[in-house]
Amino acid sequence: MTYVIEGSTGPWEIVVGLEVHCQVISESKLFSGASTKFGNDPNTNVSLVDAAMPGMLPVVNAACVRQAVKTGLGLKAKINKESVFARKNYFYADLPQGYQISQFDKPIVGEGTIILDMPDGSTKAVGIERLHLEQDAGKSMHDQDPKYSHIDLNRSGVALMEIVSMPDIRTPEEAGAYLTKLRAIVRYLGTCDGNMNEGSMRCDANVSVRRPGEPFGTRCEIKNVNSIRFVMQAIEIEAKRQVEVIEGGGEIVQETRLYDQRLGETRSMRSKEMAHDYRYFPDPDLLPLVFDDAFISEIEKELPELPDEKKARFMRENGLSAYDAGVLVAEKEKADYYEVVAKGRDGKLAANWVITNLFGALNKAEVGIADSPVSAENLGKLIDLISDDTISGRIAKDVFEIMIETGGDPEKIVEEKGLKQITDTGAIETAIDEVIAANPDKVEEIRAGKDKMLGWFVGQVMKSTGGKANPGMVNKMLRDKILG
Amino acid sequence: MTDLTNLTLAEARDGLAKGDYTSVELTEAHLKSMEAHRNLNAYITETPEKAIEMAKASDAKRAKGEAGKMEGLPIAIKDLFCTEGVQTTAASHILEGFKPEYESTVTRNLFDNGAVMLGKANLDEFAMGSSNTSSYYGNVINPWKGKDGKDLVPGGSSGGSAAAVAANMALAATGTDTGGSIRQPASYCGIVGLKPTYGRCSRWGIVAFASSLDQAGPMTKTVRDAAIMLGSMAGHDAKDSTSAPMAVPDFEAALTGDIRGMKIGIPKEYRVDGMPEEISKLWDDGVAMLRYAGAEVVDVSLPHTKYALGTYYIVAPAEASSNLARYDGLRYGQRVMDEGDSLDDMYMKSRAAGFGKEVQRRIMIGTYVLSAGYYDAYYNKALKVRRRIYEDFANAFGSVDTILAPTAPSAAFAIGENEGDPVKMYLNDVFTVPASLAGLPGLSLPTGLSSEGLPLGLQLIGKPFDEETVLRVGGVLESAANFTAKPSGLEG
C-alpha cells in the first residue's frame, strides 16, 4: 500500500516513528509505596519520596520490572538482563526532583517487532527500538486561578513503559494500526489498560517527509496526542505542513509540536524546550537492574496467548479468513467472547454471527463487548437452534433482535413467541396446497420452465406460516408437487 | 562532681549505668557548655527543650531497665540529617525554616538506642567545603588556637560537629563524609572521626550531596566512642537501595589492643612533593608505633592517587548538580518571587538567593561536565579513573590489612585563608578523597601536634566493611600516641 502526499513539485512519502508511554498496571508507584489510583484528592497518593523531600530515596517496585519484561516478551523483543536507571535532568513544576528517573543507554528491553493487521487483511512488520521504564510526572493545572498554576503530584512516580518504534511507519493508517495492535498486546498481557483518553497510553509521533527512496528528512515530534484517530490526523496534517514548507523554499526545523484537534493544525512548542540539555547520567541512588534467565523464563510461562498467535489459531483451527480472525483478536474480550460462542460449534458460522450481527448491533448501540446484552452463551444457544433446525436463519435474526433488546435466553424467546420451525409435513402440505390453489397461472408458468418462480412460491408459503416453516422442506415439497 | 562534659561517650555510658548521674544532668551540663561556647557557632539550631525532654524519657526508660546502647547520651546532629519537627537547613539559606516531617534512618537508629539530641550542628553549605566557611549561618570557629591567636577553621564540612565534640559541647556528634568531611575536621579539631564503608549507614533522610560518595559516621573523643556510636548508627535499610544488607558487628569488641602480625600498608604516592616536614614526621611516628605494637609495615602502591582529587571534583559536583535540583522554591524552603514572575524567574531567583557561592559553583561545574558534548570527556572519564583508583586499593588490600596515611596535608588554617581560589581549598581533601572514591572505611585520629600546637591526625583506611580492623589498629595507635592535648581556645 503506498501513500503519498502529492505536492506541487511531485510526490512525497511520509516517515513516522511513534513513542508511546504506557502506564504500567501496578498497585504502587515505581519508586515509592504510594498508590497509583486515579482520581483521588490532590497530593494524597503521594509519599515523601514522590514529593522529592530532601534525603528521600527511590526503591524499585518488582512488579513494574516484571510488567516491563512481560511486555518486552509480548513484543518479541530482546530482554536486557542488565539495565540502568538514569536521571533525565530538567526543571518543571510537575517534576519534583528536578529530574525524571528513566533509562537511557541501557533500557530493560531492546529491539522487537509488532505485526500490524491492516484493514485489507494484509500485515506489516514495524520494528521496536526499545522499551524502557521511567516515572511519570505530576500534573499542572492552569485553569484554577488567573495568575497561578496548581500542582498535584498524585501521578508523580507512577511507572511508565516508554515504547519507541523504528521509523518504519509510512501511512497514517499504519500508525493507527500500530497503536491498535500495541494496545491489544499490552491489554492481553495485562501490563497496561491501554486507555488513551484517560492518559494511561499517550503517544508522541515523530514525523518527517522525503522524496520516495531518498534519505530521511528532518523530523518534528508531535507531543501527547490522546486518541488513535487524532494521531492519524496529526500525522497527515503535519506531513502536509512539512511538504508545504519545503516546497515553499523553507526548511524543517527539528522541534516539538502540539496537535490542536480543534483547529486541525500542529503548533510549535519551541518556547518550552529552550536550551534543553537533559544531562542523562546513571542514577547514583540506584544500582544496575540485573536479573537472570530464570527470572525471564518464569515470566515467559505466565504469558497468555497473544493476538498474533490467536489469529493464526483461529485461521488454522476454525477456518477463518485473515480479516475475520484479525477483527476477532483485536481485543482480547472480543476473542474470548468468540471462543465461547465457537466452542463445539461451526467456527465460521460463529464468527459470522459475532462479527456481522453482534458487533454490528453493539456498534450501533455504541456499547463495548464487555457490556453486550447478549451473552456469549446465549449467542451460542441461538446458533444451536439454527443448526438443529429448531428455527430458520431468518427467524434467528428476529430472535437475535429480541435478545439485543432484552438480553433474554433464545430458547425461552422461541418457546414463548412460538417461533419453533414447522417440520410437520402435514401442516406444510396444507399451506402449500392453499398457495397452489390460489395461483394456478403461476403454477403453469413454472411447468413451462420458469424455474425461478419456485422461489416466489417458497416465499408465499413462508409468509403464510409466519416464517416458521422449514424452508428446505417447503422447497422440496413444492418442487415435488408442481414438477412432480 | 567532675565536669560531666569532660567524659568520653564510653565513660558517660558506664556512669549512667552505674547511676552516678542521670541523663538529665549529663544533658544539662552539655547545654550549659553549648551556651558558654556559643561564640564558636558550632550549632545552627540548639534544641534544649527537646534535649531535656529526651533525657527525661531516657532516664525513665533506664529506670524500667530498658536502656539502649546509647541510652541517655547527649550528642550533636550534623544539620544535614533530617530530624522530624526540627529545622534542617544543610547550612543553606534555601532550606531555612524547613521542618522535615520525617526522621533520617541514622538519627532514628540513634534515638531508638537512647541518644539525646542537643541540637543541629553547623556545616559547610550542603556539606560542600573543607573549612566550614560556606555556611549561610556563619563560620564555625575551631576551639584550638595557633600561637598568633587567630581564629582557625574547624575543617569541613562537618566542622560544627567536630568543634562541638572538641569543645565538650557534645559527647559525640554525627558527621557525613563525601570526600573527607568527617576525617579532615576531626583531624583539625583533634578528635576521632570514622567514615564507614559506603553502604554501612543508611543515606535515607540525609540531605544528599553526592549520592555515590555520601556516608554518615561518628565523630567522637575516642576510638572506643566511635566504635560504640557506629554500632548504633549502622544497619541495613530497605529504604536505601545502596544500603548493604549486612549484620552490624559488635565494633567495640574489635578493640582487642592486639595487632601483632597485622600488615599495615604505607602508600608511597601519599608522600607528595612539598609535604610539610611535620606531617611526614607524624606519619613516620605512626608507622613506628604500629611496628612497635607488633604489626608488620609494608610498602604499597596506589598509583592513581594523584588523580583522585580531579576525579572527585568531577563526580561529586555532577551528582550534586542533579541532587540539588529539587531545591526550587516550590515544595519547601525559600522562594523568591516578584509580581509577574514566570516559573523560570521564580526558579532562578530562588536558587540564586538560596545557594551560596561555592554551592553555585559546584552546581554549575556539575551541570557542565554532564552536558552534551562534555559528558565523555569529563564525567565518563572520571568514572573510569574512579575504577582505576578503586582497583588500586583492591590490589593493595591483597597484601595488607589496613593502610596508614596522614588525614590532611596541614593543621587547621586561619579563617579567610585559602579563600578566593576554589582549587586551593580543594587540596585539603587530597588524602581523604581516594578512600571516599573507593567507598572504603577511613578512621582519623589525633596523634600529634603541629609546631603551632595544633592537632594533626593520621588515618587508617580499611577493606570494605572491615571497620573492625580499622578500629582495632586505631585503638592501638591511639594508646601509643597518647594524645592528651586539649583545645587551647577554650581557656577563660
Place this chain on the structure above:
Amino acid sequence: MSSLDKETVRRIAYLSRINVSEEGLSELAGDLTRILDFVEELQEVDVEGCDPLTSVADLTLPLRKDEVTDGNIQQKVLSNAPMTDAGCFVVPKVVE
C-alpha cells in the same frame, strides 16, 4: 586549556536555573575555568578497556514488593510549601 566563555557560563547558569548578574558571569567563568584546568590532568590517565565505575556498592538493585505502604499524608507533603491552595502546590502560571 579549556576556558569557559561568558556565553557558555550563561547557558550553564540557565540550565542550573541560577540567576547570575553580568559581572557574576565573568567571575564564574574564571572560577569554573580554574576548576576545569585543575581536573584536566585526568586526560593523561590511560583508561583503555576500563568500565566506568558508577557505584562502589557491590550489590544488585534490590526490588521491593508491589504494595501500597505510603501516601495519604497530604498535610505532611504540603506542610513546608511556601504557597498552597486546595491541596495543591501553587506556582506562577505556567504557559504551555
